[in-house]
Every structure is written in structure tokens, then in C-alpha cells.
Amino acid sequence: MPLLGGFIADSYAGRFRMILFSSTIYLMGLGILTMSQFIPTLKPCGVSNTRCVNPTKIHELAFFIGIYFLSIGTGGHKPSLESFGADQFDDNNFEERKGKMSFFNWWNAVLCCSLLLGVTVLTYVEDNSGWGTANLILTVTMFVTITIFYLGKPFYRYRAPQGSPLTPVLQVFVAAMIKRNLPYPSSQDSFYEPESPQRRLLCHTSKLKFLDKACIVIDNEITEGKKPSPWKLTTVTKVEETKLLVNIAPIWLASLLYGVFLAQGATFGVKQSSTMDRKMGTNFTIPAASIQVIFAIGMLFCVICYDKIITPIIRRITGNERGIPILQRVGVGMFLSILIMIVAALVEKQRVITAEKEKNKVLSMSAFWLAPQYFIMGIADAFTLVGLQEFFYGQVPDSMRSIGIALYLSVIGVGSFLSSFLITVVNQVTEKTGNRWIGKDLSSSRLDKFYWLLAAINGLNFGIYVLLAKRYSYKNVLKNVAVTS
Incomplete structure (x- = not known):
């Protein structure tokens, strides 16, 4: 689920929208679980006050819908929120780049504080006041955090989604396969890498040389005023990104x-x-x-x-x-x-x-x-x-x-x-x-x-x-x- 959520956020939805959508789904799951503890018809025993051995079907339905909503919300929320937070730092600025290195440390420090509250306060509430009260606390807390996050919208940095990031990877493999019989060049002069102000360019590395053939320019492959087919010729950066994976x-x-x-x-x-x-x-x-x-x-x-x-x-x-x-x-x-x-x-x-x-x-x-x-x-x-x-x-x-x-x-x-x-x-x-x-x-x-x-x-x-x-x-x-x- 996190892989699917991360893919959608990177490809189409954008991280901010994915965070809001998945957080709302998560909030709905918490709300359903909370209602299943307080609304008489949704309680495990229904409206009866007697102890029951088996829960009612409607309670089981509400419980599992709530759990599935939590799973879906978590799958979209976790990968998007952390990467969105790290995106607020500029890699081209030395001080901000150092700040990003500390970001992951403090992100986990905050998670530890949340864990401390979860295994102490919430556990105590669950043992003494019941699951319903604990879920109600979580639901209210989640609603407040979503509201605070949304109010910060004017101050965030955003990275617009650019379509499926897996397509360039596939293009590299296809182009390398098409040119598999080409001899490896003695220099990098024949490698294709046009200027691109919209993205960071990667340095060429000597590993996985068979992929380098995807960026080798052959005769008449580049014509003036016409871009080459990305399935036949890719850039050095795309090749290096594939090597990274x-x-x-x-x-x-x-x-x-x-x-x-x-x-x-x-x-x-x-x-x-x-x-x-x-x-x-x-x-x-x-x-x-x-x-x-x-x-x-x-x-x-x-x-x-x-x-x-x-x-x-x-x-x-x-x-x-x-x-x-x-x-x-x-x-x-x-x-x-x-x-x-x-x-x-x-x-x-x-x-x-x-x-x-x-x-x-x-x-x-x-x-x-x-x-x-x-x-x-x-x-x-x-x-x-x-x-x-x-x-x-x-x-x-x-x-x-x-x-x-x-x-x-x-x-x-x-x-x-x-x-x-x-x-x-x-x-x-x-x-x-x-x-x-x-x-x-x-x-x-x-x-x-x-x-x-x-x-x-x-x-x-x-x-x-x-x-x-x-x-x-x-x-x-x-x-x-x-x-x-």
C-alpha cells in the first residue's frame, strides 16, 4: 500500500494533495471505529447490555471498514508526508542541505514522543476507559492536525508531478536493448545530455555500462528542431537514475x-x-x-x-x-x-x-x-x-x-x-x-x-x-x- 501511495503521489496527485486525501481517509477510519464503540446499534453486542460471545454482523462490518480505511490512509499518508517535509529544504543551498540531514533525525524524534504518549497515556485510557474513549481522542487529534497542516498551505514548497517516474526507467532498458550491439565509446562525447534547467543533472558513472548504450548518439539520430524518440535515445541523467534503482x-x-x-x-x-x-x-x-x-x-x-x-x-x-x-x-x-x-x-x-x-x-x-x-x-x-x-x-x-x-x-x-x-x-x-x-x-x-x-x-x-x-x-x-x- 505505501508503494502504491508513493507512486500516485509522485506521478499524478502531488504530495500535498495525497497527504490531504489519505489523511481524510484515515480520519474516516478512526471515526468509524469510534462510532462502533458508542452508537448502540454498532456496538459488539448491539443495544443489549448483556455480555455476548460473538459480535453482531453490523459491528464486524463497521470494524473492518474502519481498519481498511486506516490501512489505505496510512499507505498514502506516510510516504507522502515525510518526503513532502524533506522537500521543503533546497538541495542547492548548503545550509538548507544540512538542515535536511537533521530533518530525518528530528522527524523520528517527534515519532518517539508520539510513541511515548501512545504506549503510556493511550494504553492507560484503553485499559481503564475503553477503546471508544481512546479512539475518540485519536479522532479529534487527527482532525486538528489535518486542519493545522492545511492552514500552512501558502508557506510550503511544492514539486509538481510529472507523470509516471517508471516510464523513463523502461525507456532506458528499451533503448539499451535496441543499441546492445553498438561498441562502447572511448569517450563520453557521444553521450546525449541536453541542458535542462528544470531538473538536476547527474554525473556519469562507470558501473552497469550496458545501460550507457541507451544514451549513445548515432548518426542522424538528432535532427534540428526535432527531439529524438526517448525509446531510442535517452539522456545520461535518465541512465544514471536507472542505475540508482x-x-x-x-x-x-x-x-x-x-x-x-x-x-x-x-x-x-x-x-x-x-x-x-x-x-x-x-x-x-x-x-x-x-x-x-x-x-x-x-x-x-x-x-x-x-x-x-x-x-x-x-x-x-x-x-x-x-x-x-x-x-x-x-x-x-x-x-x-x-x-x-x-x-x-x-x-x-x-x-x-x-x-x-x-x-x-x-x-x-x-x-x-x-x-x-x-x-x-x-x-x-x-x-x-x-x-x-x-x-x-x-x-x-x-x-x-x-x-x-x-x-x-x-x-x-x-x-x-x-x-x-x-x-x-x-x-x-x-x-x-x-x-x-x-x-x-x-x-x-x-x-x-x-x-x-x-x-x-x-x-x-x-x-x-x-x-x-x-x-x-x-x-x-x-x-x-x-x-x-
Whole structure:
């Protein structure tokens, strides 16, 4: 869904319009879910006050319509809003370009603050006042934010959609195939690149040379007053943009296992917390999901330190305006993910030992044993997730930036699917030995072994990622601005 939303925003609708449309769809979904909790005929039990086992059909219909609206709204809203925010910075201005590098850090800092409110205040409201009240709060908040966003319309910078950004990519492959038998030129003088004040031109690179044939000018191909067919002759910039997409594909694939790692914190981590002692003081017990607040604190702490302390120091030492190169930043988080899985496995082993001794539903072992892994997970995300956002936004062609953010989001989405698939495979294999690693009852499962498996897989994937990152060539813009590592 994010890929489709990003494609529509880049191609036809424009990011501002896509944000308004998708936000409205999201608001409608929240409204439907809220009404299903307050309107008597839409409640799970209808107008009856008695406890029901199965919800009414009309409640199920309203619930799923609301959920689908949320999914559609999220798919258009997330990639468009983040790329629209980054578009407010001018790449041709040095100070604004530095501001864009900080934008992704502070974007995620704000998300962390939202997560803090979500897993504390909203979770508490849901547990004590019900889902309806929590949904009503979210609906009102969303309405206010959409209104504020729209009122800022006169002050935004806009990038007009220019049709499908995938068409030039297809043209490059077609032109390269047509000219596949041409000899590769000894110089770049025969490459086609007319002046274009409306777009940034890219420098030629020596990789994927077979695509360069798409921009080779042959005799009588260019005539005065007539543009050549883009299906037979493309520009150097279009060829380089196609190379960018080919080059980022392996990085995207290597990032998917980080999405598998991310899925564990929001699923098994919360489930582990629900079996442990979550008391704070004598009368207050924190909700199981609130353990994620430690993750948000870790990420917020790291983002602020990275933007205000680490980056300025490294800039002064290396002279690189970015500080740490993007892919190195991503790699730091991937390495930390291995460490986190090792820590998680050791903690889970201790939790299982405690469960075997006590035989209680709620253990005496404190849920704050999970704090170290969640805190380090927040630090890892501050490196990897923020880095991936900046990477996919900056390394795709300028006309595909919403799609670039959608590619980042797909790392999380596809990673969740891969996590479910891996759990299914692991259970099928381990069930043959008589003891499933991951069951409904965590006390009789061996989740620690699953964590060790993830640590090994992430370690292997990290080695592959390092090799890919070393071979990667960053996007390089012609003329006065160079967007490098």
C-alpha cells in the first residue's frame, strides 16, 4: 500500500494533495471505529447490555471498514508526508542541505514522543476507559492536525508531478536493448545530455555500462528542431537514475532482515512483559505494551546525541558535511541488532528458568529485565531506520522520492511478513522434535533459541550488507551541488 501511495503521489496527485486525501481517509477510519464503540446499534453486542460471545454482523462490518480505511490512509499518508517535509529544504543551498540531514533525525524524534504518549497515556485510557474513549481522542487529534497542516498551505514548497517516474526507467532498458550491439565509446562525447534547467543533472558513472548504450548518439539520430524518440535515445541523467534503482535493490534486500528483527519487539517482547512483574510501587501496574517506552527513550536519546554531538564532531574531523556516511550509519544499527538478539536470548533463558521454578502465571522476575534490550533497540533504530529513510529518499531519482520513502516503509512491512513466515517454518521444524520453540504458552516454549537463531541470521546478513555497502556508489549531482555519502 505505501508503494502504491508513493507512486500516485509522485506521478499524478502531488504530495500535498495525497497527504490531504489519505489523511481524510484515515480520519474516516478512526471515526468509524469510534462510532462502533458508542452508537448502540454498532456496538459488539448491539443495544443489549448483556455480555455476548460473538459480535453482531453490523459491528464486524463497521470494524473492518474502519481498519481498511486506516490501512489505505496510512499507505498514502506516510510516504507522502515525510518526503513532502524533506522537500521543503533546497538541495542547492548548503545550509538548507544540512538542515535536511537533521530533518530525518528530528522527524523520528517527534515519532518517539508520539510513541511515548501512545504506549503510556493511550494504553492507560484503553485499559481503564475503553477503546471508544481512546479512539475518540485519536479522532479529534487527527482532525486538528489535518486542519493545522492545511492552514500552512501558502508557506510550503511544492514539486509538481510529472507523470509516471517508471516510464523513463523502461525507456532506458528499451533503448539499451535496441543499441546492445553498438561498441562502447572511448569517450563520453557521444553521450546525449541536453541542458535542462528544470531538473538536476547527474554525473556519469562507470558501473552497469550496458545501460550507457541507451544514451549513445548515432548518426542522424538528432535532427534540428526535432527531439529524438526517448525509446531510442535517452539522456545520461535518465541512465544514471536507472542505475540508482538497480544499485539500491541489493541494499533493500539486505535491509529486510532488520525488519524481521524489528517485529520481535512489538510482538514477543510485549508478550514476555505480560508474564513478568510490572509493578511500580505498591498500587500501580504498568500495561504490558508500555515496556516499549524504553525503546522510545533510547531512540530519542540517541537521535538528539547523534544530531547535536556526534555529527558536528565528525564533520570537523573528516570535513564530510554528513558526518557518518549513510550506509555506515545503517550498518551500525544492523550490528547492534545482533547484540540485542544475544541479550534477548540470555534474558529469555532466565525468564524460562524462573517460570519452571515458580509455575505462576505472573512471575516474580521484573519486566525491567527487558529494559537493556529495548534501550539498545532504540539506539539501533536511531542509526538504521533514520539512515534508511535518508538513504531511500536521497538515493532514488528526484521524481521518485515518495516511492523512496515507501521503499523504506516496505522494509518494515515485508520484514513483518518474513518474521511470520520464519516463525511458521521454525515451529514446523521444531515440532518434529516434540517441543515447538514458539507456542501460545511462552513458559513451555524456547523463545531463547529462536533469538539465538535470529542473532546468527542477522550476523550472516550483516556480513553480506558490509560487502554491498563497500561496493555502493552514491548519487552524485552535476554542476555545483554534489550529494555524496
